[in-house]
Amino acid sequence: MGGDLAPKMVVRGANIARKRHPDVKFLFYGVEDQIKPLLDKHKTLRSISEIRPAETVITADEKPSQALRGGRKSSMRLAIDAVSGGEAVCAVSAGNTGALMAMAKFVLKTMPGIDRPAIASFFPTLRGESVMLDLGANIQCDAQNLAQFAIMGDVFARTVLGTVRPSVGLLNVGSEDLKGSDTLREAASILREASLINFHGFIEGDDIAGGTVDVVVTDGFSGNIALKTAEGTARLYTEFLRRAFKHSLITQLGYVFARPALNKLKSRVDPRRYNGAMFLGLNGICVKSHGGTDAKGFANAIGVAIDMYGHGFLGKIREELEALQEPQGAVATAAESV
Amino acid sequence: MGGDLAPKMVVRGANIARKRHPDVKFLFYGVEDQIKPLLDKHKTLRSISEIRPAETVITADEKPSQALRGGRKSSMRLAIDAVSGGEAVCAVSAGNTGALMAMAKFVLKTMPGIDRPAIASFFPTLRGESVMLDLGANIQCDAQNLAQFAIMGDVFARTVLGTVRPSVGLLNVGSEDLKGSDTLREAASILREASLINFHGFIEGDDIAGGTVDVVVTDGFSGNIALKTAEGTARLYTEFLRRAFKHSLITQLGYVFARPALNKLKSRVDPRRYNGAMFLGLNGICVKSHGGTDAKGFANAIGVAIDMYGHGFLGKIREELEALQEPQGAVATAAESV
Numbered sequence: 001m002g003g004d005l006a007p008k009m010v011v012r013g014a015n016i017a018r019k020r021h022p023d024v025k026f027l028f029y030g031v032e033d034q035i036k037p038l039l040d041k042h043k044t045l046r047s048i049s050e051i052r053p054a055e056t057v058i059t060a061d062e063k064p065s066q067a068l069r070g071g072r073k074s075s076m077r078l079a080i081d082a083v084s085g086g087e088a089v090c091a092v093s094a095g096n097t098g099a100l101m102a103m104a105k106f107v108l109k110t111m112p113g114i115d116r117p118a119i120a121s122f123f124p125t126l127r128g129e130s131v132m133l134d135l136g137a138n139i140q141c142d143a144q145n146l147a148q149f150a151i152m153g154d155v156f157a158r159t160v161l162g163t164v165r166p167s168v169g170l171l172n173v174g175s176e177d178l179k180g181s182d183t184l185r186e187a188a189s190i191l192r193e194a195s196l197i198n199f200h201g202f203i204e205g206d207d208i209a210g211g212t213v214d215v216v217v218t219d220g221f222s223g224n225i226a227l228k229t230a231e232g233t234a235r236l237y238t239e240f241l242r243r244a245f246k247h248s249l250i251t252q253l254g255y256v257f258a259r260p261a262l263n264k265l266k267s268r269v270d271p272r273r274y275n276g277a278m279f280l281g282l283n284g285i286c287v288k289s290h291g292g293t294d295a296k297g298f299a300n301a302i303g304v305a306i307d308m309y310g311h312g313f314l315g316k317i318r319e320e321l322e323a324l325q326e327p328q329g330a331v332a333t334a335a336e337s338v
Numbered sequence: 339m340g341g342d343l344a345p346k347m348v349v350r351g352a353n354i355a356r357k358r359h360p361d362v363k364f365l366f367y368g369v370e371d372q373i374k375p376l377l378d379k380h381k382t383l384r385s386i387s388e389i390r391p392a393e394t395v396i397t398a399d400e401k402p403s404q405a406l407r408g409g410r411k412s413s414m415r416l417a418i419d420a421v422s423g424g425e426a427v428c429a430v431s432a433g434n435t436g437a438l439m440a441m442a443k444f445v446l447k448t449m450p451g452i453d454r455p456a457i458a459s460f461f462p463t464l465r466g467e468s469v470m471l472d473l474g475a476n477i478q479c480d481a482q483n484l485a486q487f488a489i490m491g492d493v494f495a496r497t498v499l500g501t502v503r504p505s506v507g508l509l510n511v512g513s514e515d516l517k518g519s520d521t522l523r524e525a526a527s528i529l530r531e532a533s534l535i536n537f538h539g540f541i542e543g544d545d546i547a548g549g550t551v552d553v554v555v556t557d558g559f560s561g562n563i564a565l566k567t568a569e570g571t572a573r574l575y576t577e578f579l580r581r582a583f584k585h586s587l588i589t590q591l592g593y594v595f596a597r598p599a600l601n602k603l604k605s606r607v608d609p610r611r612y613n614g615a616m617f618l619g620l621n622g623i624c625v626k627s628h629g630g631t632d633a634k635g636f637a638n639a640i641g642v643a644i645d646m647y648g649h650g651f652l653g654k655i656r657e658e659l660e661a662l663q664e665p666q667g668a669v670a671t672a673a674e675s676v
Contacts, residue, residue: 063516126577136511139519173474173562178401181477181559205566209574221519224511225560226567228543233571236547237607239464241579244603251599258596261589265582269575 001030001057001075002095003291003298010094011038013289013298015045020299021306027088029054029075054078058099060291067099068106076100080107083284090285090305092276094298097288101137101279108284113321116141117281118149119220119288120156121227122274125211131157132208132216135277136224143186146170146217147194150187151324152280153215154197155317160307161214169203169213171222176202187217196324205229234269272297276304280317285309339368339395339413340433341629341636348432349376351627351636353383358637359644365426367392367413392416396437398629405437406444414438418445421622428623428643430614432636435626439475439617446622451659454479455619456487457558457626458494459565460612460642463549469495470546470554473615474562481524484508484555485532488525489662490618491553492535493655498645499552507541507551509560514540525555534662543567572607610635614642618655623647 001007007030014026026049028035039046054075058067071077076095082088084107093100101117110117120133133149134141141149150168157166170188172180177188179202191199200213208216208226218226241262245255255262267273271290275297279286285308289301308314339345345368352364364387366373377384392413396405409415414433420426422445431438439455448455458471471487472479479487488506495504508526510518515526517540529537538551546554546564556564579600583593593600605611609628613635617624623646627639646652 061514124574124578126574139511171563173477173559176399205563205568206570206573208567209570221511222560222563225509225543226563229546229564229567230543230571232544232547233568234575235544236462236464237572237575240462240603240606241599244599244606245596247599247602251596251602254592254595254597254599256595257592258583258589258599259592261579261582261585261592261596264585264589265578268578268582 001034001054002060002093002100003289003293005294006094007031007034008038009293009295009298011035011042011045012295013302014049015042016295016299017302017306018045018048020303024302024306025049027052027079027082029079029082030057031075052078052082058096060096062096062099064096064098064102067096068102071099071103077103077107080104080284080286083286084108089309090287092287092289092298092302092305094289094291094293094301097136097277100286100288104279104282104284104286108282108286110281111283111318111321113324114148114152114281116145116148117279118152119223119277120153120280121277123208123216123230124269124274125209127211129161130208130211130214130216131161132218132223132227133280134218134220134223135227136220137279138220140221141183141219143183143190146183146187146219147190148281150191150197150199150215150217151320152317153217155320156278156280156313157214159311159313159316163214165198166214167198167200167212168215168217169200169207171208171216171218171226172202172204174202175204231271234271238269272300274300276301278304278308283314285314339372339392340398340431340438341627341631343632344432345369345373346376347631347633347636349373349380349383350633351640352387353380354633354637355640355644356383356386358641362640362644363387365390365417365420367417367420368395369413390416390420396434398434400434400437402434402436402440405434406440409437409441415441415445418442418622418624421624422446427647428625430625430627430636430640430643432627432629432631432639435474435615438624438626442617442620442622442624446620446624448619449621449656449659451662452486452490452619454483454486455617456490457561457615458491458618459615461546461554461568462607462612463547465549467499468546468549468552468554469499470556470561470565471618472556472558472561473565474558475617476558478559479521479557481521481528484521484525484557485528486619488529488535488537488553488555489658490655491555493658494616494618494651495552497649497651497654501552503536504552505536505538505550506553506555507538507545509546509554509556509564510540510542512540513542569609572609576607610638612638614639616642616646621652623652 032053055073118134157163287305370391393411456472495501625643
């Protein structure tokens, strides 16, 4: 029921996703009267789906604490309960991010060795794709949180993206060792000493799109600002491009010939392509779709969740975290002693 | 002497700037043997310039404290001394940012009512241009610092950009009043209560390029990350555009016809156009050029400094700050009581 165009775009998104992932089955949580007529339009989807009526719906402006307390029978909560109960392998929602994270954290719980879950997403870069976390779940982070995000990002890049020995960078205002806050310097020294991952060191904002590292680690404040600044800049560039071609008769003629290339670019930078933010560090898979996306974007978010499940991300990260609990595992040991 | 292509691009940049600003005179601080032959190539520039030999040059990797202590006879320091001594109206450098800020702060001193200077720059937006500060001078800021940045940004937009009643936004991870850190919420309440400026409230990363406000206020950490993320994203977009046109014979043919529009876009997003970061809050004008820029970019940085001088920014901001010292000026009074 979440998102600007829900539940229509959710049902349509599922219909796109089921073609890409023929083994998948869907449970739709929400207002039955709204979902049923939509589902009836897609026969095949209908045959692999069940509607689970929910008494309430979490609204976009509800506070996380409010949603937690009052939303026990909401569609959002029931979907997460299904993951926790083993009825579903993942939950995907385009609703209220704060409420979704609070509920997922409360119901699914963080994994042993992880103090706080993080929101992660893919980014296009000059060299391919990178993962960045946290994108807004934790406004303030200590060095241990950042070190744990680094471990999660590393496992994610290896299992889901298939990157061999992914490089991990800490987002800072300079690449020199002395730059930034005490927290960042402490996190860097933990990661350097633990030598569990391929730690690149500090990176700067332009390294995100530059693809300097495979995994960008940052606190939720800076991560959210970087994510949205990048989105805004891409939108600005697209608009400048549009204006440039509208400028005169000559440029408008040029547009006709440039269209094949511009369409290529459009699909390359299509935000729907990167839709689907993953909640990492929980005992279950939960993916947040952009609220303003359409069916195509929502289908991609479903794909992200299915990929995490298919690549066995949860089992893999559990193994890694258990290995870290051994005496030689510096990060987890240090985390426990705090 | 600062910047990758100095001193050549500095002299050439001055030669471009003197055509745009016929009344200006230049003092070149640095290694005479390097500057003289360059200057001799430009007769007119030569006639309005003086070379001031400096014993040393601040290097790019020198720490600010080191530069402060050991750089008393450096070209950078002598240029700032010239502003402080009244011999020059502004200093422009493409050298080490940290060293330049430390020296400028030490020599020029902060204005009464301002605790910390900030680095500000222009940004292209969907609606025109905005100013953002701080871009990296202050990694950690308290609410009073942010409130003072807001005042400086407001005065800057009014005097230098000529914006009538500029709107000022605080960069945060959500636009709701409850979002973000205590510091941000406190800064917002100071600005709301003081009602000295047209305070818009919180904005998010995508509002920067969106042009939601005329002045974006943030701490130096987030500001630096936003600035560099935007730069990196623009570079990525440019590269994707280039690749799209290179893709096939058809797209390559399209490029020929699209060139007028693409050239328009190129000039619109040219980073040289926005070169020149201003140090605000000091008793003197100091502008930092990007180290990697060329003559055209350096000429723009000189133009920024001349504009600040021409619009009487220093006098105007001094007046505003004095008015704030009056009992009804909540920001300055609160700042004094801290």
